[in-house]
Amino acid sequence: MLEQYQPATWRCGRFLFDFAKRKRPVIMGILNVTPDSFSDGGQFRASKDARAQAERMISSGVDIIDIGGESTRPGAEPISLQEELDRVLPVIDGLKDCGVALSIDTYKAETMRQALKAGVDCVNDIWALRQVGAVDAILENSSCGIVLMHMQRDPQTMQFDPDYEDVIAEVMQFLRERTDYLVQKGVNRDRIAIDPGFGFGKSLEHNLNMLSNFKSFSKLSYPVLAGISRKSMIGKVTGKDTNDRVAASVAAAVMATDRGAKIIRVHDVPETVDALKLWEAIQQHQLPKH
Known part of the structure; x- marks a missing residue:
């Protein structure tokens, strides 16, 4: 049974997401303040544009705004710490009292610290x-x-012939090791969520396998994030360019939710929120399990 693996809450700074009280997942809206992100690069580099986009997401029902200052699309080149800080800190300052949780999308320790x-x-x-x-x-x-x-590997090389014997088992083992390490360091379990990393060192077949078997990741007993929005796997299946992948991205979000996702990271907040409201309404009319 999937239900036995579900975490009760996720502590996220000033916010606590209670999965017993809410049925639909937490919606994490993507806000890239970069010139070169694969989908929205260059659109929100100016602080006023970033603020306006954040306000649109908030009015649509977003729960978390995920702010990124460095593109990690396949083949992306790293940027300096100072450049990343210059991009993200003004946006954080402008949104810190916006009423929803803020997330920093970074791998740099000093950016984490300052954010x-x-x-x-x-x-x-x-x-x-x-x-x-x-x-x-x-x-x-x-x-x-x-x-x-x-x-798998790094953004520069991750899509050069990614290879697994068993993608589900290997991704789960990695996430198990990383979560165990943090817990051993004294981090409370209720602060940790996991993301299998669609498109990060995975072929189309690997990605489809992970989405089909997404409920497996819930066995690790942490909230599982699904980040599939507008990614190349959707383009390969539909034949659509990045900005024409909204419908399939929403479908993928619903599929992941049906398979246990507790956090959905998306570009298209209004469409995803509406779809998941319908998903939530349907859950209330399911017959009891025997």
Whole structure:
């Protein structure tokens, strides 16, 4: 039974998400303040544009705004610490009292540290805190949420013929090791969420396998994040360009939710919220299980 694995809550800085009280997942809206992200690069680099996009997401029902200052699309080149800070800190300052949780999408320890001091509630790390100093930055904060993602190799090389004997088992083993390590370091379990990392060192077949068997990741007993929005796997299946992948992205969000996802990370907040409201309404009319 899937239900026995579900965590009760996720502590995310100033916010506590209670999965017993809410049926639909937490919606994490993507806010990239970058010139080169794969979907919305360059659209929200100016602080006023980022603020306006955040306000649109808030009015649509977003729960968390995930702020990213460095693209991690396949083949992306790293940027300097100072450049990342210059991009994200003004946006965080402008949104810190917006009424929803804020997340920083970074793998740099100093960016984590300064973003947390500036008011973010969560650290979302594609490297699962494996970069130098990242765990120490987390340990300095007693309540921030943490999202640990699986990635094979690095953004520059991750899509060069990714290979697994068993993608589900290997991703689960990695996430188990990283979560166990944090717990051993003294991090409370209710602060940790996991992300299997769609598109980060996975072929189309690997991605489809993970979505089909997404409920397996809930066996680790942490909230599972699904980040599929507009990704290349959707383009390969539908033949659509990035900005024409909204419908399939929403469908993927519903599929992941049906398979136990507790956090959905998306570009298209209004459409996803509406779809998951319908999903939630349907859950209330299911016959009891015998």
